[in-house]
Amino acid sequence: MDKAVSRKMVSDAREKRVTYTTPDERASQGRVIRDSVPRSSQAGWVAPADRRDIIEILNESNEGRIAHLIPIRFGRMAASPFAFYRGAAAIMAADLAVTPTSGIRVQACGDAHLMNFGGFATPERNVIFDINDLDETLPAPFEWDLKRLAASVAIAGHHLELPASDTARIAVDLVREYRERMHDYASMRTLDVWYDRIDLQKYQDRTGDPEIVEIARKRIAQRIEVERRKTVPDHLYPKLVSDEGERPRIKDEPPLIVHPNEDLAPGIGSNYAEAIESYRQSLAEHVRVLFDRFHFVDLAMKVVGVGSVGTMCSVGLLMASDNDPLFLQVKEARASVLEPYAGKSLHANHGERVIAGQRLMQAASDVFLGWTRGKNGRDFYVRQLRDMKLSVVIESLDSGMLRQYARMCAHALARAHARSGDAAMMAGYMGSGQSFDDAIGEFAMEYRSQNQLDYRAFIQAVREGRIEAVREE
Template identity: 80%
Template sequence: MDKAVSRKATHVANATAAPYRTPDERSAEGRLIRDSVPRSSQAGWKLPEHRRDVVDLLEQSNAGRLPRLIPIRFGRMSASPFSFYRGAAALMAADLATTPTSGLRVQACGDAHLMNFGGFATPERNVIFDINDLDETLPAPFEWDLKRLAASVVIAAQHLELPYSDTVRLTTDLARGYREHMHDYAYMRALDVWYDRIDLQKYQDKSGDPDVVEHARKRIAQRIEVERRKTVPDHLYPRLVTEEGGRPRIKDEPPIIFHPDADLAPGLESGYAEALASYRETLADHVRVLFDRFHLVDLAVKVVGVGSVGTMCGVGLFMASDNDPLFLQIKEAKASVLEPYAGKSLYANHGQRVIAGQRIMQSASDVFLGWSRGKNERDFYVRQLRDMKMSVVIEALDAGLLRQYGRMCAHALARAHARSGDAAMIAGYMGSGGTFDDAITEFATEYSTQNRRDYREFIKAIREGRIQAVVED
């Protein structure tokens, strides 16, 4: 029997054999953890004695990336301390591993910063708010995600030049929001937790500022209406595709979008037949019926994000007939940045790891989610490209809106963690007062200072020529 299957079977058997405990009993067990890992121990940030060089660790994270794209990755990270933070998940994972941990594990995002949350359409065409980037997902202590999210709020607030008092207030509010939502999930029925979702069209936050919530609701409604009008045939297709001799072809915009050669993409000569067949097998039977209506017309490499730059990411154009396109994003999945510290994945294919994590953490997932392995031995996962995907523009936020957005992210993270972790134990550990909130806030503010120091070291390395960075126009 495959080792991964055996381990999963053992986990299921253990879960089935575990005696029933009430939420109150599990909460009490969570409170006992404070004796060995006090909530106050989650506060602050102390530089490890033998911390690795920032640039060395970032260069190590480039292993396996396309060399020609690495300068673009570093160029994007050089834009600001906030951009640097987005691309430095591997650095923070190493740092979090040196901090005290509760031992309460969940399916973690692994890179839970503000820009990895957003809105997207469900298969039923509702628009929900959730975590939308899970490339680094892996089981890990729940507080690692929360600390990374809280630190991103502080760094975003500094990017917006908000007063320190506002920064502390909204970061504490995020931690409190996570804690309060986890308490709610602790006493909800299991199916109610699983079915819960943040519906952007019905969004409300009774604990938020009423004026800010109403303003946010109006902006969300306007954005949803705009996105609904951006159909794939009428909006995305003209932007990405040109007609050459009557045949659709994805537009080249080097170095961001380009067609690979056979050396870069060994499956090119066969039209990626083997990889597509392997991907098709990971789809549910009813989705295969839909997928089989489409045929691959073109595929190009497409550089995305900050942390993903340099990995083998592409976009495939599939057509069912004229004016009936489907764009699938093909993203390389490497080992999670958490793996050296939280343990190896159960899955032999990292694309499957990502998809499994998405299905656990997201309240709804793309019907075309699947995975494959290329002839170049790279692992990939597949999903639709920009299916009404909406992300926040940090620079467009003020203190009130950043606070509200942070609360939405905290809610989404608590819901995602409650689906896989023991919400009652986590809630019991955090408690009902502000001790845990204050600890997370203190960590986040102190780690933001570390991020600035690391950013300065990074910029210094670029200026000294140790690493190359290309800033795009």
């Protein structure tokens, strides 16, 4: 995004603050967009003749990653078409860029698949359900997130060996849930939208299958109770830390957990003092008071996820006193995969970009969210490690539970988009009928086929030695 475009966005935002339009007028504007971008145009997927080679895109996305970890990344992607999809956000970003868009922009997740949603604790210690991975967040068309989420449902259904007809209905139901929730948000007061959250301890879905909802509620309650018992001192600390020696030290488990050398982490000589102080300055003043009670003890690189493998992700151990630890996850923040198609970030630091996106999209965020830049020039964002995090095990879902979980994700995505975008305009564009639902559902099923073809091409490239993939035991 060039400076002229950036200035226009700022100017447009100022104009919106002084030019009042009613929700009905904005909904009408959304309906007008259908004349140039019909909802039916969102349907289906046909790969363009000049579509880029997927291996070329994946290799390009590896630039700047730690070389010896790239085969682990590809090994995790090789596990299944669903795992491949999780690591192939850059491929889909390029594909979404050639699809019709309404032009209605939101703060997009950028990688809205089923595994990037889950439960976590708020600063008030309530457990909410929300988007929990926003590494790729950037302003972009709202349909891009929705299409990626719907396609992930279609691919998950294939992974679970569900009938295609069942999977197609689940994908359409997900879109319907998103659309109906957006209509709800369009009619709500602005602050009510901002304060809305999905409280897992009070979870309900009035339009879902009552029997499935009740099963989901019981499973959620059980998981929350288990996670509440997993305190950091009693559970995470002995799992990650050895107390042998003069001071606690994070256990090495190569190649997944290792202490970096000075080549990888030039700040190691000063115990990362400059980066820690830069991170501290990114925190709110009252949080700095809390943070200052802890002192840095150790940091080790830790391989996480699928798409993040090869980036510099670490876990830091800080202590306030004996038996009073704080674990911080330090994740490298690179340019969003959406950037070539949606415009550059307005933030000078990609860690700040991620944090700003999280605060916009999440109903509540970790108190220790912050950002910094390392001596190696890489950008990072920081948050607590595993603060009562609940994630779904896809393999444990049947058709009914996949549908319910997809509805929860759709609800969370609609709430996140309504916070940063124009809910009335999005609702007006999508309408009150099934046209939009069917169109995105059709796209999801056809993109599932594309993902299957891409996965086969990826596996073929591994077999031919074009890329190296290492399977973990």
